Amino acid sequence: MPTLARLTRGWPALAVVALFALPASAAELRIGLQEDPDILDPHEARTFVGRIVFNALCDKLIDTDEKLEFVPRLATSWTVSDGGKTLTFKLREGVKFHDGTPFDAAAVKANMDRAKELKTSRRKSEVKSVASVEVVDPLTVAFKLSEPDAPLLAQLSDRAGMMLSPASFDKPVGPKPICSGPYKFVERVQNDRIVLERFADHWEKDKYHFDKVTFRTIPDSTVRLANLRSGQLDMLERLAASDVKAAKADKALKVDSVVGLGYQGITVNINNGARADTPLGKDKRVRQALSLAIDREALVQVVFEGLFEPTAQPFPSSSPYYDKSFPVPKRDVAKAKALLKEAGVEKFSFEMQVANAPVDQQVAQVIQAMAGEVGFDIKLRSSEFATMLNAQTAGDFQSTRVGWSGRVDPDGNLHQFVTTGGGINDTKYSNPAVDKELNASRIVYDVPARKAHFDAAGRILRDELPIIYLYLPAWIWASSAKVEGFVPNPDGMIRLANVKLK
């Protein structure tokens, strides 16, 4: 190829230049992100990737550790009283915001009020049960709930529990967020980078070892990896499964992974408008046949090198709410065909929406091929993610290949999708028995008692299959072998406490 010939002439010169590639100072950590975060205001933010940045920038009342148990942060302890309707937090002493103002009970109240009242708040539904917040003393705050709310603690371990300096509320927060986290905001170049620097007055500053943390947005996994290898990055999140082999083969790199909290599956239009009127939407046997037609193990092997976890439940097997009595179903072509025959639709064509991203399309094509062997003729309809969700909400779909990024509390992975009138119940599936169990699960704090409700709902849902669960994505991080102390957490976040560069 002529252009290559033209190119190679310059190589020796370039190689010399390459020798001068400067390593970053040891006190800087550079992290590669897959997407550009959205607005940096915890009350307005909505993306997964934004939460990674917030974990360095903002402290929350409580946090979840790698076993998904709650641990103290700004709140040192918490108690539930009044039949589950009062949640009292003891706050840490001597905490300061980045602007130097002190953190106290009044600040918690101001933040909760903002989360509830700010016009553009995305946290409203998360903290809906909080009727009022009372300042008991400067270091004690009581949340008064309208009804017991078991998922609330999990919400407060995420963005709803992040504390901004109330002194910053009079200006737009997003362009320059002021929190109390270990690193403070320096600058942001949209689509490129977000720069943070050490907050010298942080209450736990001894655990944080970098002067500067830079988040760089690089959408392609392979390109992120190339940047890590060439020393432009120290760490990256969401390495593609197909790149893991190459990363593991490189001695200068480390790969960490853990199965996450989200799931991927097929959402079927059960009762959302005229397009639900298909054998797939109307007859659960057809959905059961589709589920049996898919070899989840093979799907995960083909597309994700076996690194993701095949499943037929919305919670990961590491969750206390996972139903161990229901293993991942094996593919059963004969049974699937029999079910289709019973339903009277041996050959049957339906449409599946799929996002126009390459990996999504790969998954869809594998499903298409597998289901084809049973008698399903799946027509793929690609669209951009935004359009796809729009169509799904409007009922303009027969089925969608879609998933959910996952929440710490199991309620977040299930309730709103399958209960009658649920906020994102696009299937418009409705079953009073499921509603009863899942509503009941919200007001009990005791784990085994809650699990009983989830199990009961799960048994019904596995039979009726409004959503066919397929696999649980794993979070995969790659980092330079010099990075020490990183603890993978199923929520996919990067927590920088005790992380160092050798």
Added chain:
Amino acid sequence: MWSLILRRLAVAVPTLFLVMVFVFILQRMLPGDPLLVMAGEERDPAVLETLRKLYGFDRPVPVQFFIWLREVASGNFGSSLRTGAPVTELIAQTLPVTIQLAVASLLIALAIGIPTGVLAAVKKGTWLDYVANAISLSGLSIPNFWLGIILILFVSVNLRWLPASGFVSVFDDPLEAFRTTIMPAFVLGSGLAATLMRHTRSAMLEVLRLDYVRTARAKGLLESKVILKHALRNALVPIVTLSTLLFGQLLAGAVLTEQVFTIPGFGKLIVDAVFNRDYGVVQGVVLCTAIAFILMNLVADVLYIVINPRLRTA
């Protein structure tokens, strides 16, 4: 000349108005509610409603258009729906990036295109001419984004010589800037080099036929001197004009190159905005591109007249 500039500027106003109309209509045709994208995974209907009111999407489309028009007229280009950043700030951040890339590409294109063009013209009909032509046509035929992928594959992933992505300003760190810009600039400049080469070749051929070149030769001047001093200088006139025009094309060509090399420039800003349904950014940025484009065309015209005095009366 001044009257020409004034006339062209007067024509630019309705043109820009039409650009605004097109952009507005086109993006309102985009499927997918931008607010649904913004409402987050939960898509809380109450939040959706509030946002719709807040951004004025509940008003009739023509009203929205005139509100935008009024804002633009008063110098407010709006802000990003996704991050809340003002469009002018985003442009101020991304434009220097794309300009650095475009300038580097233009330099590469000139450095490759003009010498090969001259060579091809001087050696017209020889194998050198054919090879130069073949290379230039291949350069025109290679899809930019693919050349980018292939370069990343070989130079960054396999050989690990140059960073695969990113951007460093030449004013911050010239060496790193060179390392990050050279590959995308080459990709972007290669097609341009081909165009320049072809134009240089034909311009040179035309000039070489002219009397004064023949006279110079007849006087026994060194051939290299004839070519460089007499022929090339005159052939450069149309090429300079062309380069100005091509600069506009470069800004446009940067769209995919920036996507492939993850360069936070103008092109990436707009493509991401289209995909995120970030209306504020799409509107503002397309408008600014159009203004820049029209200005570049004007500059090209003026340059042409300055260089070519015969046209001054036109």
Added chain:
Amino acid sequence: MTAVSPIGISTAGAEALAQRRNRALAKFLANPSALFGTVLVLTFVVLAVFASWIAPYEPNKTNFLMLRKAPSAMHWLGTDEIGRDILSRLIHGGIASLYAGVVSVFIALFVGMPIGLVAGWFGGWLDALISRATDALLAVPFLILAIAFAAALGPSLTNAMIAIGLSQVPIFVRLTRGQVLAVKTEDFVEGARAVGVPNSLILLRHITPNIFAPLVVQATLTVATAIIAEASLSFLGLGQQPPAASWGSMLNTAKNYMDSAPWMSISPGIAIMLVVLGFNLLGDGLRDALDPREQ
């Protein structure tokens, strides 16, 4: 033609036209690079038309035991991410590229030419309006326009063709208008006008045949641009949709496997390059052959 021509002038025009055509053909046939371009294009056309017979495998047939295998005797260009034969997909993908290139240019030509004719012939406020609208569209970079159209219409090959076609309309409007202005003052047109031939007839019988040559040249060269544009849109996920193949969408997937399966990235790009080169050579040859200055 003479049946409708009221006077001999246009017949003389037609004869000259025919003569010019013969000369152009001879010139074209004598140009080796133009012939090479023609052969390249024809090769891809034949491959595309007879794809089902030529391709060694079924293009959408997956094989989960043959994922991302490097080129071998069984699969000359290797296999892709779900075990399909890349050569077969490449051959079938050519249909999408050629189709997109040609159809979109036809759209651009048949929308752009009438508008340009009207603008050039009638002039006045109509011309001013059309010219400003053309300027406006040309002021927005072509690819951004195409991306916006394609996103608005939704991702599919047909929509990508429409998007590319619409984005190229202004080029043809401007070219046609310029040509009309040049031909408008020719004797045979003035003559036809003087004897009261209706506008529509003059445009159809006298103007169009005389401005067709540059339009054909432009169209051929635009096919080359359009093929790259289709590949670009597919690369962004806005063109051909799975499981059907197109070179651009193959590259879109391939970039995720740059490291582990580089062969997935190489062959589709070379295919695009060759077919675009073919159209560029063909277009150049046509331009040289039809250029009146060089006769």
